[in-house]
Amino acid sequence: MQSSIVYLDYNATTPVDDRVLKKMLPYFNSQYANPSSPHLFGMEILEKTEYAQQDLAHLIGCKPSELIYTSGATEAINLALKGIENENRRHIICASTEHMAVLDCCGFMEKNGYTVTYLPVTKDGIIDLHLLKDSLRVDTVLVCIMLVNNETGVIQDIESIANIVHQASALLLCDATQALGKIPIDINTLGIDLMPLSAHKFYGPKGIGALYVNTTVARLKPLLHGGQQQGGIRSGTLNVPGIIALGEAATIAQKEMIIETEQIRTLRDDLESALLKIENVFVNGYSAKRIHNTSNVCFPGVNAQQLILSLGNIAVSSGSACSAITNKPSHVLKAMGLQDHHSLSSIRFSLGRFTTAEEISYTTETVKKLVNKLRQ
The missing domain is CATH 3.40.640.10 (Type I PLP-dependent aspartate aminotransferase-like (Major domain))
Structure with a gap:
């Protein structure tokens, strides 16, 4: 892995x-x-x-x-x-x-x-x-x-x-x-x-x-x-x-959407459940109706870009790929009322057809260790 x-x-x-x-x-x-x-x-x-x-x-x-x-x-x-x-x-x-x-x-x-x-x-x-x-x-x-x-x-x-x-x-x-x-x-x-x-x-x-x-x-x-x-x-x-x-x-989507949705939702929920056990972590838009593959997670006290680079072989982003290189607070999160320091501490995890339970487990354990390290 x-x-x-x-x-x-x-x-x-x-x-x-x-x-x-x-x-x-x-x-x-x-x-x-x-x-x-x-x-x-x-x-x-x-x-x-x-x-x-x-x-x-x-x-x-x-x-x-x-x-x-x-x-x-x-x-x-x-x-x-x-x-x-x-x-x-x-x-x-x-x-x-x-x-x-x-x-x-x-x-x-x-x-x-x-x-x-x-x-x-x-x-x-x-x-x-x-x-x-x-x-x-x-x-x-x-x-x-x-x-x-x-x-x-x-x-x-x-x-x-x-x-x-x-x-x-x-x-x-x-x-x-x-x-x-x-x-x-x-x-x-x-x-x-x-x-x-x-x-x-x-x-x-x-x-x-x-x-x-x-x-x-x-x-x-x-x-x-x-x-x-x-x-x-x-x-x-x-x-x-x-x-x-x-x-x-x-x-393919027409045929496989229902089964695929349940598989991805289970993995996404496992990801969120594990990450929310980290102190002070929260999901942006948590109580809203959300699509089953996406989690935008805030790690207060951690710079998102630093965390993304530290993750190495785990590919995640801090928001839209079209604006990721600007390293500015997300206009979406700002519109939702997040302060800049929380916006700059937020990472988007988006899962898909080929995501596995092993990958989710590896990701959550790696993120936990890195968040604790970066906060120190």
Whole structure:
């Protein structure tokens, strides 16, 4: 165990499942045709991408035609926010705990004439529905609230949020990047209008994602112009291996989600139970509804970056991988009311499909020893 990597950073990225890799490999060399080509070879590849699109659509309960492929969730978020321009509605509401991809896009929209309201959250990271309702205006075009927070695992009541948003005739953008493949998602039940997602968060490859668009209410302007692929909304030659992989990852998740959830939850609970025995340790968002694979744990008196480096072969993080290198207090934890010294003492443990009980046991024992040492 000491010589191998103990990977507990699944919210940053996941390994590609061998079954996904096997499915996508032929599309790099033997089945390489461009799906936009008019010949038989190209049409055969197009048919395979359409099957994969159906598999992904089945996972979230939408029509295949409502999916736009992108390079990942960040591009999907940019397309949703920047493509939804509305001259009559120039107000956006955004949760203060959103991923930086959403927050940075909202900042861009502010510079381009939009007004953005940043909603605070409770100490458990939950949106106050009354405050959301009071924040809506006649010119609100879009509300951005993620389904599962990438740093704490807190799950928002999206169905109730959608009802409030739609009463104001606004659209709901719900980043489901950390939820897809882990918990059931039905976009019709939840009432989501725009939903970004990414393959590498649920055992697919990096570089492929998608945006679900409720085409009955949302009209997007393209960010990329070119060959008119995907109805002209996102031009460019389709990433065939990525699309095949995304479809296969969705199929596996559909089949194995229930059993996998229970296995991972048991390991996560064992991890938390052991770590909470350390003096003064607490879990951020502990009393909120959280996804089964994530624990954000505060170790008062310990610098998180120092602890992460001391852990050596145990891979964890202090928050979002996109902002980990800044070594600044997490904007998510600050929004939840944590003081900077507690935020800088917090570590995210995120488990996944290949996590073992042996790894959890080894991790908890190692963390206990290091916390006591660093506190001294």
